[in-house]
Amino acid sequence: GAGVSQSPSNKVTEKGKDVELRCDPISGHTALYWYRQSLGQGLEFLIYFQGNSAPDKSGLPSDRFSAERTGGSVSTLTIQRTQQEDSAVYLCASRPPGGPQHFGDGTRLSIL
Amino acid sequence: AQTVTQSQPEMSVQEAETVTLSCTYDTSESNYYLFWYKQPPSRQMILVIRQEAYKQQNATENRFSVNFQKAAKSFSLKISDSQLGDTAMYFCAFMKEEGNTPLVFGKGTRLSVIA
Numbered sequence: 001g002a003g004v005s006q007s008p009s010n011k012v013t014e015k016g017k018d019v020e021l022r023c024d025p026i027s028g029h030t031a032l033y034w035y036r037q038s039l040g041q042g043l044e045f046l047i048y049f050q051g052n053s054a055p056d057k058s059g060l061p062s063d064r065f066s067a068e069r070t071g072g073s074v075s076t077l078t079i080q081r082t083q084q085e086d087s088a089v090y091l092c093a094s095r096p097p098g099g100p101q102h103f104g105d106g107t108r109l110s111i112l
Numbered sequence: 113a114q115t116v117t118q119s120q121p122e123m124s125v126q127e128a129e130t131v132t133l134s135c136t137y138d139t140s141e142s143n144y145y146l147f148w149y150k151q152p153p154s155r156q157m158i159l160v161i162r163q164e165a166y167k168q169q170n171a172t173e174n175r176f177s178v179n180f181q182k183a184a185k186s187f188s189l190k191i192s193d194s195q196l197g198d199t200a201m202y203f204c205a206f207m208k209e210e211g212n213t214p215l216v217f218g219k220g221t222r223l224s225v226i227a
Contacts (some may be wrong), residue, residue: 106156
């Protein structure tokens with residue numbers, strides 16, 4: 001497709017389980033970002049990747065959160081030992097050189 | 113660190129009327145970008161308009177325009193001839209010009225367009 005694709009659209013899991021969220025950016029976009037949007041809040045930056053450079057992990061809230069970007073394309077955000085406060089919408093965005101960020105539809109994560 | 117403040121949690125406007133959403137920001141950067149994003153219930157963040165800080169001319173996209181006051185660090189969004197499809201959350205966002213730094217978002221304004 002032409003846009004940023006995220007999967008799954010919705011994920012419900014039990015507290016303590018690990019989850020993986022996937023982001024497929026727009027082809028040719030060199031930068032990729034993950035944000036978290038808690039209920040009624042704005043977007044909180046988590047991590048971003050730029051080409052082959054080391055990712056900026058400064059927004060990750062704890063060491064239970066990690067992300068990878070394989071081959072400069074698809075990215076996976078992993079949350080280990082999920083907690084109820086991890087419930088949120090996780091949004092991915094990609095950006096071409098010099099252009100604005102384009103967002104996916106997000107993954108709504110619910111921790112029971 | 114940069115901060116973005118949207119002081120209006122909720123607003124409403126009659127269809128076909130004009131509404132202005134407020135945004136202020138704080139930064140020590142001289143070169144940066146400002147954005148307004150729209151988020152309908154579908155969750156997707158849609159870029160409405162962007163402004164380069166070095167440009168004095170206010171950006172315009174059809175019914176959407178901004179009032180950018182760099183000295184006052186103010187970046188308001190005006191929606192003219194409001195339509196029911198404009199109902200959404202609106203987020204103001206800041207990005208440094210240098211590198212591919214992430215967006216810094218305000219907490220959003222929920223806009224309801226009333227028929």
